Amino acid sequence: MSQIKLTPRLEAVANLVDDQAKMADIGSDHAYLATYLVEQKKSPEAIVGEVAKGPLENAKSTVRAQGLSSRIDCRLADGLAALSKDDNVHSVVIAGMGGLLIKKILDAKKELGTFPQLVLQPNTDQDALRAWLVENGYAIQHEEMVAEGRHRYEIIVARPGEQTLSRADLTFGPILRKKQGPIFKAKWQHERDRYAQVVDRLEQSGQTALPKYQEVKEWIEAIDSEVFHG
Numbered sequence: 001m002s003q004i005k006l007t008p009r010l011e012a013v014a015n016l017v018d019d020q021a022k023m024a025d026i027g028s029d030h031a032y033l034a035t036y037l038v039e040q041k042k043s044p045e046a047i048v049g050e051v052a053k054g055p056l057e058n059a060k061s062t063v064r065a066q067g068l069s070s071r072i073d074c075r076l077a078d079g080l081a082a083l084s085k086d087d088n089v090h091s092v093v094i095a096g097m098g099g100l101l102i103k104k105i106l107d108a109k110k111e112l113g114t115f116p117q118l119v120l121q122p123n124t125d126q127d128a129l130r131a132w133l134v135e136n137g138y139a140i141q142h143e144e145m146v147a148e149g150r151h152r153y154e155i156i157v158a159r160p161g162e163q164t165l166s167r168a169d170l171t172f173g174p175i176l177r178k179k180q181g182p183i184f185k186a187k188w189q190h191e192r193d194r195y196a197q198v199v200d201r202l203e204q205s206g207q208t209a210l211p212k213y214q215e216v217k218e219w220i221e222a223i224d225s226e227v228f229h230g
Helices: 008-016 032-039 053-065 099-108 126-135 167-172 182-204 211-226
Strands: 023-026 046-050 072-076 091-097 117-122 138-148 151-160
Touching: 008 032, 008 091, 008 117, 008 138, 008 151, 023 032, 032 046, 032 053, 032 072, 046 053, 053 072, 091 099, 099 117, 099 126, 117 126, 126 138, 126 151, 126 167, 138 182, 151 182, 167 211, 182 211
Parallel strands: 023 046, 023 091, 046 072, 091 117
Antiparallel strands: 117 151, 138 151
16 A cells, blocks of 8 residues: 655645544545545544546545545535535545635535634635635634645635634735745735736736726735735
8 A cells, every 4th residue: 555645735735634633625636635644644534525426436546545445435525515514524625726616615515514624725716715714703723835836825724713804814814924935925926027017018008097907006016015015
């Protein structure tokens, strides 16, 4: 039985799942994360949820190959419909999707109540997801940013609680913006450069009266103020 090797993104997610917690991975990418956590004895058991039969069979194949079918339950379901209150899941991981889709998944099964821990890795729309969390009884406890190839991924850990976030907190992350690590700065430098190119194109084409021009200028000002303190 060969041990699962995780990508830097998934390894960072794995490190943030509470020790000895029953976990669920929704949209699991071959069940690599759940298998790794159980294999490493960090999680005693896990549930994997997949919305389509092909990915479900891939997940089951990984779990069988590692001899963990008795401890990892692979289920065919849409989002959190894979879970019930009786499962007593402690940590829910939803990673590798857009923030709006993660928000939709969480919204669809509010009757499950709040989970002791959410570990979320949104690829886009992180601000909308953070807003959903604080509006639905969660407080962001930890954030990390990890680089993998040319991509930079934000990971958000939330627990039940009350929290008030500013516009800057929602956009840049309440914890990430305080830590201001090198990956964080590199991400926002990239974003600033991208917005600057848009401004240049609009200026060169005489389209500075467009609402988009002002919107992009405001983004650049926000990045300069928050990240580069310009």
